[in-house]
Amino acid sequence: MFGPPGSGKGTYASRLSTELSIPHISTGDLVRDEIKNQTELGKRINDYSARGQLVPDNVICQLLQKRISRPDCAKGFILDGFPRTIPQAQELEKISATDIVVNLEVPDEVIIERLASRLTCRKCGAIYNQRFLKPRTEGKCDKCEGQLYQRDDDRPSVIQERLQVYRRQTQPLLEYYVKKNQVKSISNKEAGVPPERIVEEIISVIQTKKN
Ligand code: ADP
Ligand code: ZN
Numbered sequence: 355m356f357g358p359p360g361s362g363k364g365t366y367a368s369r370l371s372t373e374l375s376i377p378h379i380s381t382g383d384l385v386r387d388e389i390k391n392q393t394e395l396g397k398r399i400n401d402y403s404a405r406g407q408l409v410p411d412n413v414i415c416q417l418l419q420k421r422i423s424r425p426d427c428a429k430g431f432i433l434d435g436f437p438r439t440i441p442q443a444q445e446l447e448k449i450s451a452t453d454i455v456v457n458l459e460v461p462d463e464v465i466i467e468r469l470a471s472r473l474t475c476r477k478c479g480a481i482y483n484q485r486f487l488k489p490r491t492e493g494k495c496d497k498c499e500g501q502l503y504q505r506d507d508d509r510p511s512v513i514q515e516r517l518q519v520y521r522r523q524t525q526p527l528l529e530y531y532v533k534k535n536q537v538k539s540i541s542n543k544e545a546g547v548p549p550e551r552i553v554e555e556i557i558s559v560i561q562t563k564k565n
Contacts, residue, residue, distance in 0.1 A: 355434045356528065357458030359516045360465035360472070362542070362552065365481050366458075367434040369553045377426050381436040383479040384417045385409055386505075390476075404506045406515035408438060408523060415445045422449060438524045443531075454563050455531040456556055459541040462517065467545050469513050473502040486546050538563065 355363040364380055371378035385403055388396035395417075399409045408414075418436055421427070430453075437443040446452065471484040477500025482489045490496050507516060531537045538559045542552055 355432065355458065356455050356531070356537075358460065358462075358465055358520045358524075359513070360469040361458035361460040362468075362549065363434045363458060364479075365487070365549050366456075366553050366556060367432045368480070369549060370432055370556060373553065373557060374430075374432070376430045376432060378432045378434060379418070379421055379427075379436070380434040380479065381414055381418060381438075382434070384421060385414070386479065388417070404512075406507045406512040407519060411439055411441045411445070414438075415442060418446075419449060437527060440527055440530060443527055452531075452534075452536060454538060454560060455528075455536045456559065457528060457537050457539040459539055461543055464543065464545045465517065466510075466513055469508045470510055472504070472508050474505050474508075475500040476503055477501070487549070 355367050357363055364378075364382070367378045367380065385399060389400050389403060390396070395413065399413060402409045414436065422431065433446075437446050468483060468486070471486070473482040473484060473489070474480070475482075475495035475498065478495060478498045480495050480497050480500075481487070482495075482502060489502060493502050494500070495502060506512065528537065540552065540555055540559065
């Protein structure tokens with residue numbers, strides 16, 4: 355899943371994971387888990403994440419490699435938030451082939467609106483939105499009853515930095531996959547479109563690619 359922060363990568367990837375019965379791997383979640391568990395690595399990467407900057411390539415590749423080597427990934431997986439730089443894409447090529455890059459096109463206004471009202475489950479990482487995708491009970495995760503909170507990097511001051519980081523470091527990577535002929539773009543211009551609609555669209559794109 356490729357796209358700017360707030361384009362819906364995590365929301366769609368988690369639903370796709372259920373539909374396709376393959377794991378959803380969010381490197382953002384892997385990073386937040388390290389920080390939450392206060393591991394040595396977590397302490398080293400906390401600052402990058404809080405400031406909206408990318409964690410160094412070698413660190414993130416190490417986290418990804420570890421996750422992909424688990425047996426549940428043997429039949430495939432959905433990557434969300436990785437790769438984000440050309441060196442990461444090159445590293446990924448050594449570990450695994452990629453089939454398709456789903457590029458989510460979303461205007462900046464929608465991104466800012468969504469991120470500022472996004473809520474995340476402290477326990478399982480599930481994503482909600484105060485305005486567009488409310489939990490059943492206020493402040494509580496539907497799936498695990500964990501507490502919902504606003505991520506440090508979803509504050510307006512950090513959102514701008516993340517958008518810049520995306521444009522500077524990640525967007526150029528799209529060209530890399532265009533050259534490999536793997537990119538399918540999906541455009542979503544409104545903040546309130548139900549995720550199910552987009553997920554259906556993604557599945558149909560995957561199916562045409564298969565045939
Ligand atoms: P977003 O909503 O911006 O897509 P993520 O949850 O994917 O946010 O990532 C949160 C933070 O974790 C990033 O700002 C960055 O610090 C770190 N991170 C996640 N994935 C990567 C990656 N592939 N390379 C470098 N840093 C990453
Ligand atoms: Zn939860």
